[in-house]
Amino acid sequence: MFVIIVGAGRVGATIAKRMLAEGHQVSVIDEDPLSLEKLEIGLSESWEDAGGRFTLGTALEVEALLAGGIESADVLCCTTNGDNTNLVVAQIAQKRFNVAKVIVRVLDPGRAEWYGRQGLHTICPTQHAIEMIEEAVLAL
Amino acid sequence: MIIAGAGKVGWSLTRELIDKGHEVTLLEGRRSRYLQVEQELEHRIQYGDATELWVLERAGIARADLTIAVTGDDEDNILICQMARDKYLCERIVARVNNPRNLQHFKLLGIEPAVSATDLILRLIEHEVPDYGLVHLLDLAGDRLEIIEMTVAENAPAAGSQVGDVQMPEGSLIISILREGGGFVPKPSTQINAGDDVLVVLDPGLMDAITLQFDPNAKRNG
Numbered sequence: 001m002f003v004i005i006v007g008a009g010r011v012g013a014t015i016a017k018r019m020l021a022e023g024h025q026v027s028v029i030d031e032d033p034l035s036l037e038k039l040e041i042g043l044s045e046s047w048e049d050a051g052g053r054f055t056l057g058t059a060l061e062v063e064a065l066l067a068g069g070i071e072s073a074d075v076l077c078c079t080t081n082g083d084n085t086n087l088v089v090a091q092i093a094q095k096r097f098n099v100a101k102v103i104v105r106v107l108d109p110g111r112a113e114w115y116g117r118q119g120l121h122t123i124c125p126t127q128h129a130i131e132m133i134e135e136a137v138l139a140l
Numbered sequence: 141m142i143i144a145g146a147g148k149v150g151w152s153l154t155r156e157l158i159d160k161g162h163e164v165t166l167l168e169g170r171r172s173r174y175l176q177v178e179q180e181l182e183h184r185i186q187y188g189d190a191t192e193l194w195v196l197e198r199a200g201i202a203r204a205d206l207t208i209a210v211t212g213d214d215e216d217n218i219l220i221c222q223m224a225r226d227k228y229l230c231e232r233i234v235a236r237v238n239n240p241r242n243l244q245h246f247k248l249l250g251i252e253p254a255v256s257a258t259d260l261i262l263r264l265i266e267h268e269v270p271d272y273g274l275v276h277l278l279d280l281a282g283d284r285l286e287i288i289e290m291t292v293a294e295n296a297p298a299a300g301s302q303v304g305d306v307q308m309p310e311g312s313l314i315i316s317i318l319r320e321g322g323g324f325v326p327k328p329s330t331q332i333n334a335g336d337d338v339l340v341v342l343d344p345g346l347m348d349a350i351t352l353q354f355d356p357n358a359k360r361n362g
Binding site for chain 2: 060061062082083084085087088091092095096108110111114118
């Protein structure tokens with residue numbers, strides 16, 4: 001499977017590393033060069049020597065998406081720290097590049113729910129936290 | 141009407157539209173900017189991130205006829221307009237494009253009209269710089285028509301001719317003449333003078349043939 005990760009913060013970087021370790025092709029796009037260094041923590045070689053791809057750029061730049069290989073991606077995960085960026089990039093991937101599976105992280109439960117109903121695969125960590133905390137409280 | 145973003149554009153726009161008698165609510169997500177603008181606009185500005193549903197709902201988006209997104213962030217402008225149109229069934233949207241390279245994303249998602257200041261300023265420069273003979277006023281994309289303005293040159297075939305005698309290509313029409321600070325709709329017998337500004341409506345692609353009639357020395361500007 002060829003996976004593109006847009007936004008390599010804690011979530012994106014960890015998914016990227018796991019997918020690579022499991023033998024998938026992984027391409028990361030991030031605007032911060034430091035995120036490449038973070039990808040390499042715990043690796044005995046560089047990210048690229050380990051088989052990963054890295055493109056420096058913001059995801060609204062079509063050039064960055066193309067350089068990251070979006071035209072042949074099976075899956076694209078939008079995990080930048082901006083809900084709005086994630087939602088726009090996800091729609092570009094889906095509507096313009098016909099990526100088969102697009103997963104988008106949205107912190108705001110309201111927008112996650114509505115865009116989910118519009119056909120995006122949204123994942124809302126806030127909603128999960130709410131449910132887990134509520135469950136933990138009630139279990140006391 | 142709802143206007144998202146109280147930057148220079150949003151603030152001035154709100155002022156103008158209120159003057160014209162419209163009911164306008166302006167939204168601003170930066171607290172300090174909100175407080176500054178609130179001194180003038182009072183209850184007509186609300187504090188909050190306009191990409192959040194509850195902020196839009198509090199502003200009354202459910203009954204807005206028009207939503208204008210003019211924040212400094214293109215992603216935000218796209219989403220605000222998308223939610224206004226698709227979630228709240230707002231009839232008309234207008235979005236500002238900050239980075240002209242993002243215009244393709246607005247178009248992809250059907251966020252139109254999308255207005256780019258860079259583009260407008262470029263048009264203005266073309267208007268002011270005499271090197272460019274004609275000014276593109278409006279693309280009526282849906283109707284496949286354009287309206288252009290140009291100044292009639294001294295040596296132009298049209299200078300001194302009556303409107304009815306100008307060799308206008310099929311698919312074009314002189315709709316207005318601007319002369320000495322005034323404008324009027326010409327008759328076939330109206331004489332065109334060098335120095336007049338003429339407005340022409342045309343099918344795309346006829347620009348060169350028309351320029352030839354009014355300003356044969358002009359540099360093309362596409």
